[in-house]
Amino acid sequence: MAVGELPPLPNAEMGKVVLRLAPFPSGALHIGNARMLYLNDEYRRRYKGRLLLVFDDTIGSEEKRVDVELFDVILHDLEIAGTPPDEVFYKSDRIPHFYPWARRVIELGGAYVCICPAEVLRENRRAGRACPERAQDPPTTLDLWEKMLGGTFGPGEAVLRLRTDLADPDPAFRDRVLFRISDVEHPRVGQKYRVWPLLEFSWAVDDIELGPTHVIRGKDLVMEDRMEQHIWKLLGIHGPPFLHWGMLRVKEAAIHKSKAYREVKSGEYDGWADPRTWSIDSLERRGIQPEALRRFTLSFGLSLADIEVPAETLYAENRQIIDPTTPRRAFVADPVRVDVTGYPDDRRTVELANHPDRTELGKRIVTAGPSFYLPREEIVRHIGGEIRLKDLANIRLPAEIASEATIVRAEFLDLPNRRIPRIQWVGAEGAVDVDMLDPEGQHATGIGEAALRDAAPRDILQFERVGFVRVEASHMAGNAPVRVCFGHR
Template sequence: MNALDPETQRSELEAIAPELLERKEAKVSELPPLPGAEEGKVVLRLAPYPSGPLHIGNARAFLLNDEYAKRYRGRLILAFDDTIGSEAKPILPEAYDQIREGLDWAGIDVHDVVYKSDRIPLHYEWAEKLIATGNTYVCECPPERLQALRREKKACEHRLQEADESFAMWRAMLDGQYREGDAVLRLRTDIAHPNPAFRDRVLFRIAEREHPRVGTKYRVWPLLEFSWAVDDHLLGITHVIRGKDLVIEDMMEEAIWDTLRIERRPHFIHFGILRFKDVDLSKSQIRVGIAEGRLTGIDDPRAWTLQSLRRRGIRPPALRSFVLSFGLSLTDVEVPVESLYSENRKLIDKDANRYFFVPEPVTIEIQGLPHVGPLRVPLHPDFPGRGERILPVAEKVHVPREDYEKLRGKEVRLKDFCNVVLDRRAKFLSMENRDIPKIQWVAHGPNGHVVMPGGSESRGIAEPAVASLKVDDIVQFERFGFSRIDRVTKSEVHAYFAHR
């Protein structure tokens, strides 16, 4: 059969068992092709602003870009979008490395790294080309006046400037004759444009703040639209895949290219807004939370950074298939994180060995327990060949408080051990496996601390075998959930909870 070519195999199979074919075709749907994309010639970019580490909400942007770069064997440029920013969103020097660390973990192939803050002279050069076209002007209106006039579709007196006058004022901006806020360079688009956001947008402004990489070398900084109009062209970007909150930036880039008569332009592709149920995402909140001590660090599970996902034992491919499953849809989506967990569960279930962890232990004493030696239990019920762990037995054992309270007085089975009537003094019933509620238990073992997604810590006792686990091991604490081992000594184990 295998000697036949695939076509023949297929038609043979179709005749014998057509239902097998149908199943094969029901695989995951692929992302749509990129318009005008040629194998080997696609150049994409990632443009993070270094105000903090990447979090799960940023994942759509970098995973889509990476996925397409891989698919077309193209190049992906990491371009730190580190223009001066705003006072509300300062650049964090350590964020550069945190972002790279996150991308690295997520399996993003970065082919080149550039910094916007290194390219300011280029932007000046192109600004002057743009000024020479006569389609810009230096505006001295204070921000409130600028906005008010924009709302009323009215031009200010600066709009009448000739190119050489603009040029002189632009030099004055660069030379420090204007203070922060006193002058901006604006593009003359259409002061009555139906979209108020598009009326003579600002291209450059003055910021006297110090930049973490280039200090006070520059005082005139480009805004995102202008810097990208220049850099998308210069870097030879073929496709810009960005969120739909940035659509107006497309229009601005187009307008700048039009006036500059630039022909080589990328395609713009957008995706909808991604939100998570019951999860608040904000880089600045992460920063504030850490500063105020409410979060333990950038990998605090409440921060939802890539670092925090790593620490919990979320695997990068799970994140990828989860995020890519939303495709390129323009629809705004709000998804439960459970979908991510289910994706991760598929990946880790077969690897995660099983152990007992008893949170909030209650001690019970088994009355009438016959003599039994230590129990040998498989590390994984589906793979008996993988090995066994040894569970010491005693008359006094610990069980989870929650189960104790719920099942007190009832017949329960201490899993892999024996059946009792659950109470402080528990009556031994039998050894045989019966179909009654089963709970985990522990005679003695290391203290366990499991950091939960909400930031709290679940404390209890783990079985002895847990003390010989290694950092980064992902285990399933039976009936408790999957967790990643974070730190372990003979007497203590610290873990991070992944999900059930």
């Protein structure tokens, strides 16, 4: 689906649309979150509206802890994704805004303070059974609510619950909890508050106070629509319409945010940019262009269907963007030195185009034989046969080589291009060590052509017959290898 084909937003006015992004700071934004980013951003662009970033950093739970480091990580992710917010809010700054609304809901008889232990509450909900407190009148609830705020109750001893309908066919919707008590230290506001709102209530308020005109969220949050609407109806107000997208899974990316979090924290992963996290940051590290991510995610539209897509689809988008402007270079993994006998002296250097189809990318002089590095894998595959050193000359490989051989002898044949296997090569003279990080977190060492000395960090190159890589660190004056991160074929 082309980008322009997304359906129009209901009742959207040019210049007046306000959208919001609400990530919880428990991990970097990953490829699955990209849908949230680009859908919202695309509509912001289309309607020349505004995009708010609202960190959903209420107190969370034991399993979901707010981590301060992640605020900047997410901000950075948004930046490199090309979807910077127009304004940033922190839920943790807004806690006092929620209390007056809670009072109004209580006064209208829409909520009550429940002192059941969590398990009892859950069991009653499942059974559709009311607990004794449900019969509270508003003055009593108000009194208990003040006690919650005042510190009479400890964590877990009382919650404010919405009064819906215990017979509601959807058990998930029965008398949800609106506020609960926690004395956990919040990384931004410490222990300033002890009564914290849950997501649904905080959004029922902020989708009014912060003024989004449309809420575009994942379908995991559909029940929250009903909650917000229930509260608005009680209050006699109208909120923005909701739109949803289905769950996106990328086949190769086992997106377990909690696992990524553990591995990053333990140092097992190389930070949030480790390719194994599939974070936005790691994708940019691999040379995936924001525009490719945008086209990729928007191609799924606003469908409610859950989908699993192979990463190849993303790579195809990216290839389309970078291929025309990416210089070609030679890289040989697991190199074996090959000395070619009879190699002509006038072929010690050769001028090669930086791109086979784009002359504007220029040329380079490459140092060639008589000594080369070739991939061990190719030597083994074509042992005893004739191969073409790509763009250069034809040689015959020896009939056998020792499995541990580091140097083998080959025989020069001739120059003209022939239809025999074409293998990339690196001239031994001036060759540069290369360290290549792959998406599985493994480092491969190899050798690259001398021109790699000029490669600068962030450059994107194509290693011929290998794939696209992004340069991470230049070749240093000493012996440090050029470091690159593999992107894709």
